[in-house]
Amino acid sequence: MRRKEIIKENIGAVTRTWSSQNSTRPVKDKEVSRKPDLALLDDVEARWDTIKAVCELTSQLYTPTGTIGKTIDSKAYLLLRRQPWRRFVLLFSLTHEYRELRVHMYDHAGGVVTPPIHIDSAPNHFLYILSGVVFGNLDCIGYDPSINPLRRSFSDPIGRITVNDHTYDILEVIFSSQGLVGRGTVCYLARRDDEEYIIKDHWVLGGKDAALNEVRMLREMQGVRGVPELVEYWLVEIAPNEVDETMNYRYKVLGSIKGTSRTHVRLVLKPRARPLHAFRTKLELVSALRDIVIVQRTAVEDRGVLHRDCSLNNAMIEDDGDGTNGLLIDWEFAVHIDAEAVGDVATSARSWKAKLATSSLTKPPPLILQHYHDDLESLFYVFVCICIEYRGPLGVKRDLSADRSQEWLPHLWSADTFKAGSDVKTSFFFHPNADKLKKQFHPYFDTLIPLATQWYDLIRNKGPSSAVTFGEVLDLLETHLAELPKDEPSPELLFAKKFIAALPKKRHASDLEGDDDRDKYINEPPNTERNIIHGRMGWTMEVAPQPKRSRTT
Template sequence: MSRDKNSAVVNKELYGHRLHIPDLVDRLFPDEVLPKPVKAIYTHLSASRLYKPGKRGTEKWIECPDIITVPSNNGDVKAELTRFLRQVANAIASFVDEPRNREVTEEFSASTYVPSTADDVEHKRSPALLFFNDGVPRTWETTICPWEIGRNNRKKTKDKVIEQAIEDCSTIFENQDDRRFVPSVLMLGYNIELRIFDRAGEVYSEEFDMRTKPESFLRILTALMFSDREALGYDPAFTTLPNGTRTITIQGKVYEILERVHHAHGIRGRGTNCWHATCDGKHFAIKDCWMDETRVSVEADFLTEAGKKGVKGVPTLVAEDSPLFRGEKDTTQSICPSLQEQSYRKAFERRDRRQHRRLVLEPFAIPITYFRSKKELIKGFIDAITAHRDLLDLAGILHRDISLNNIMLIDMSDGSRKGLLIDLDYAAVYPEPENPAPGFAARTGTTPFMACDLLSANGPVRHQPHWDLESFLYVLIWICMVYSGPNNKRRNFDLGKSRLAGWTGGSFSVISERKSGTMGRLFEKLLGGFPSYFADLKDCVYKWRDLHFDLSHPRRGAPSHDEVLEILQATHDSLPEADLVLDEDQDGQESLATAPEHSGMSDANDIREDDALSQSVITAPEGTPAAEESTGASNINMLSQNFPQNLDYKGVPDALRGHKRVRTRSTSPEEDFLDGGIIPRNPSTSGGSRRSFGTFTPRDRSPSPSTISEHLSGEATEDFLTKIKRMLKLQGRAKTAVTPEARPSKRRRTEKGA
């Protein structure tokens, strides 16, 4: 993503969610978090002649370089400023009689990028100064705080420095899963401004001159160099053992973190992080997020109710927790205790109010895209749709957010797999209430998979069950278009030039029109884009599509779960147990598609899957567009630690990456929403890539092998059929492609009451 485009993304994300707290420096870093009162530190430094008091305009930091107000020449300004900050920090360490265990460096300000451990790639960022603990690898994962520099505080210069700080902090959140907030410092000539970024947005201090307010400057520098980790935004629930093992404590139980399998992208929003963890020999998924306070415990409550009603095919809630920070409920309003004073409460009401939440869930599973055969893929859909039906019929719960990331697979003891429906973050009681509570999302979903009627409706709408069934259909189509075979084998093609491009960007009404056209008059062309491996699923997709869009066969009401399941079951029964794989690079060679091993966890009792490693959706006040968390694919995560990866997102245009959206009481369907998340987008302005799970591995650019099942029922390309016939001829048999019986309809079917 270009720098200009990324800036627009960030500004849109934070717009209206910035709060000015003039005395933020004093309140965030009070004397209690410093080794000695700042007044005593100031007195000592003045006596040691590091600072020269005087009449207004004559005060001066003796060793502070004057060149900070002129353009840098090959990094000389940053180098001189670093030397000055180290000198002051050493003087403070001598006075407070504590070692200086942190370092400030300008080493990444010129040409060397800061390494990123989240993606195993470099985020192409060159921050001015960064703070680190001594003795650690200097990466984005270990960065404490950025310090960005501008020559002056003119608007154009300041806006650019703010943009740089936002990008720094977004990258820190991307790489660090234990941050409650991230502080940053802006230095504009001799003027200083402290900014804090958290999941509710941004809080910033007054801009002050470090020469006339030396104590404020010392308070910031002393805190960055000597305060404990909690004062700098780190979560105390995490511990790193001497052997490098990380643990998280939830309700008194210590879980060992095996892998971070999902993380949200961006700053403001739920900031979801998910981990594969173990405790007492069992595997769990742990989900950590910052929920809108008006929706706290909704997912936990729904999972509990589903368990009571005997609903199968959804995660089991093992534990839930509302973490405390220094004895108080951890919220975005508790950056520091003093900000809870009455004078600031009204100001904070203008921001998102988010509460920290954690869920421990089982079993731990893998994404639906890791199916081993088409039969297993369809079985996963059957199980997930059955779970969706039972949630509705037995527990009165409507999911409302069916997406690629919320359908998973779990291993059974007999070697088979079952589908699992996850992510009840935006589920709702059905029928939905006439007067829903504040924060109730009236329209929610993930853009490419939202039903056409949901997208095109004006104002608040009540989500209908058959809209979720339509979303399931779009997920299957997405898989058949974006993937080329089993075991998460993605196609190497340009999504922006495919029939799916129009499903991911623009306003709700525009996406609805594009999607309706694709599912109508352009439907046959859409299916023509299926790779050969999925040719024998075309008949299934035709029939399923006709349940929602066929006007040539008048029906009563909306499609039902049983109708969809009947089509899927017939397809499942017609498919072979295993797929034959033809490697087009090796004529006449065929083999069975096999599943990769994943941590050896083949027994159902050992496999544990996460819940809705959910992509974040952010609700907004009435009449305002919903904010977006720049999340990546949210729930593509429940991978076991050693699950093989072959991901490659670099070739996909940024503008075409789908995004989860939600709208609360929004009356205008024409609002423009940014897209990102179905295929992860770059986190920085100039490059890099984000993973949804596992280790990022660049894809082999050699031609991908094609796979076919024993019984083709769709049309294939002439070249491909030639190779098939050559292969089959070697075995003394020949097969002919079968033309699908169902044909596309060009008109959308009527629905009762529509």
């Protein structure tokens, strides 16, 4: 009788159970196939965005570098990648004839593992851990109570997120970083009081002061066109006055993990922008590059700030209702700088050196000093990568793997180590390599090859003794902007023309006389076989596929 009463009281409650259904078949995933021995689930299909925890089984002894350690690493990566709103994920291993239990905890500072808990010598501990995982609160297994993903599939909103005392509706996940260790940046399109915002949720290396560096830099840059507006920020708290830090989830600070702690921070920003590679015309692309150079110059010369993180992910285009302009985001690594006039004063060339001992960034001096011309050079790499890795506007990716004979520049520049990357880029400018730009640019960008080669020569001919100036790069961009056509068709117009061209020619009624299949002809779809490539329409310009809306539990 008591059992029936308990069941009746808990009708509708979610019950977590361990499932072995995917121990012999991989969990569905487009990129990586993995088979968890046991997956902790609600009453839903096993996907990496629905699995609460994973347990791996082996009769062998546990070793961190063995098969069991590697498989747990990869599944922790998949869990955090598909559930980026979690603070951490828990995995378990049952080893040594399935009698030793270990708890593996992974977050954006890395992973830690407990000593073995033997079922014979510590049966109660064994039971407490497994019961707590199944019956405990979700925040005990890494879920963030300040983010509430909704259970309804394809709902609007897809969840809710808290910043200070405000609650925002999550409309879309517009960016999520892919690594396990790192900032774990997730950008949400959110709404409050019928107004849309961008919420940047991430983990900053260091304590509270380091976490607030981007807040200080955005305030320094307030009012500069092409810099996001900071609406509010929050050092995320797990309890009143207790900031969420990765070190809170570790029993003690060991020497091997000292200096790896990260602090959880949320920024609410405006406006929403699109990536630079989602440009609509070549004129818009080059105009945005010019605008970003102006932002860099204003930051350095007027505000005394060096951005230091110009990349493909941080260069954007803003639609402000009165045209478009370039936007430079992510000011987390920005620093205050000092200026020392050097060389010919008439050229306005200055050497800008970072103040390493100021409150702008309380970290040890970097091994490599960065100057303003390094940011300008980074923008050149962004421009070249777009012209090689994309095949037109709206972010249409190019398949570089189709030609393995090429040593693609973006691949060479994305080296595994800083030294390797530095060596490749130094060699690129030390030896004449302008021909590689001509060979590797997609044909759509042929008209921008003169800009690329002249920009390349400008950097190469300066050498280490004299740096490229903002004025020189702006003059170059302005010259080529004046030469670009102002009436380049929009991608939508090109798409419409291609579609209309694929339609069958209109036939007169007299042409249908004696045609027994005229009704069939009139009703059949357009014959576009010549335009089909691998099952899709072979337009030169195609709309970039939108990511599916996150399905959460």
